[in-house]
Amino acid sequence: MIHITLPDGSLREYDQPLSVFEVAASISLGLANAALAGRVDGVLVDCGFLIKCDARVSIVTSQEPDGLEILRRSCALMLAMAVKQLHPNTQLRAGSALGDGFFYEFAFQRSLTLAALPVIEARMRELAATNHSIRRQEQTPTERLSLYRLGDFEGFAAGPHVPTTKVLQAFALDHISGTLQQRIYGTCWSSQQELDTWRAPPQVVVVNIDERQSDYAHSVTEALRRRGLRANSDLRHEKISRKIRQHSQKVPYLLVVGEKEKDGGFVSMRSGNGEDFGEKGIEAVCDLLNPPKTGA
Template sequence: MIQITLPDGSLREYDQPLSVHEVAASIGPDLASAAVAGRVNGVLVDCEYIIEADARVNIVTPREPDGLEILRRSCALMLAMAVKQLHPHAQMRAGKELGDGFFYEFTVERPLTPADLPLIEARMQSLAATNHSIRRRPHREEMSLYRLGDTEYQSHGPHVPTTKVLQAFALDHISGTLQQRIYGTCWSSHQELQQWSVPPHVVVVSMDDRQATYAQAVTDSLRQRGVLAKADLRNEKVRYKIRQHSQTVPYLVVVGEKEQAGGFVSVRSRTGEDFGRMAVEAACEWLSQPGILGG
């Protein structure tokens, strides 16, 4: 007999080992359909993970941050599959979730261009509709192997059980030449995707990949203050990103190695006015004041 303790403290008993998905199904069909992973004794696991002993279990859905991160990680795999189908000679390298979205990096003989993105996105939509399964394969290294279609990819898990839950996504950028990255965003609903697509008042720009987590945390702090903010975490030169956003975004918040180490940010306006370095909380408070972003 296996006892499962649910988040509300209730107990369920099962006669034999069962998967996280089976636990969700025993609670209700809607939860089983929404499940993207489980948390067993505090550890995130795939839906196919088998529970063999008494445990505390929480079913993870896209409505919580961990679930949304899993959606984005799996969307990166689906992007890799789409690129491989359209460009069989492309060599897949690595991909993962990143801020509000994801990326996948690959090497190609002929560089892809922004004109290729709609075709790749359409192929991803087709893959989602086909509802491919994503299954973890036995692997001894730190990174797991996940099988999607007829290809295995090295990736940290967990991943969604099937591609049908990957519906609200979009590709928005491609960088590099022979070694390229395609970036996209992914959300739990089309409504959230549309809200994200609204032009922001503030863009948080990272210097390089090492500040990605810090830049996203600053962005989340601004959003908590009611500021319409996005993070640009692309692996592009910071001058390129600043020049691009300066054309349309009222304020830019720049974070580099020094800003991250000191817990502050550098703020500048679209017109080039430099407001210097501010503590994160002070910057969020200032930018959220009535009239600042409308001025």
């Protein structure tokens, strides 16, 4: 007998080993349909992970940060499959979730331009509509990289991943960088409404100097959103001068974060036209861009 403890403290008994998905299905059909992954004794695992002994189990859906990251990680894997179908001689490097989106790095025989992105995105939509399963070829949750199969495509990736591509619907590719070794960037959300909100012109964009500040830049972006600001982040592997130049033409305010800002818990703020506001804490930025309402 296997005893499963759920987040609300309730206990369920099962006669034999079962997968995370089967636990979700035993609770409700709605939860099974929404399941992206699970936590078994605090460890994130795929829906197909087999539970063989007593454990604490929770189901991960798109309505939590871990769920969104899993969606984006899986979108990166689907991007790799689409590119390999369109460009069979391309070498795969690595991909992952990144802030609001995802990326995958490729070594192309001939460099691609932005004009290639709509074609790749269209192939990704075909793959999503086909509803391919995404299966881990082995079930050890502690290894950093595992072999995953998506249809007839196989690739090494960090998990967990969504069980099928049908949940990957609200995504878009938006940038490509590099020459022969190139990164393709995109974004992915749990609904079309969230994607449309992300596409709306932002009030402020958070840009990191290098990849060491990616997590901090993303946390700043989330803090701004919680205060009602339309904020996006640009975590691409590009020179900071290039990112500032690109966004200065379109966005009212930029927040730059490097190691100094990350360590100090603040940002360097500037306007799109180049006015320097200096170093500011997150609350100060929020108060400046979205002042608290006062009584009449």
